[in-house]
Amino acid sequence: MESIYIILLLIPTFIVYGLGIALAILAVKCMLKYLREDKNH
Incomplete structure (x- = not known):
């Protein structure tokens, strides 16, 4: 049962x-x- 709660938390x-x-x-x-647009203009 604990593993189900761990999965729900994860x-x-x-x-x-x-x-x-x-x-x-x-x-x-x-x-x-x-940056590419700045270089072109």
Whole structure:
């Protein structure tokens, strides 16, 4: 029974980490795009 509670506690943390990683990747992509546009102009 204890393992079920551990899994239920881990699921939200994995979701939060996943969202954080996704936001970081999007931020990096936007930064690179912005830097490329600055170089062109």
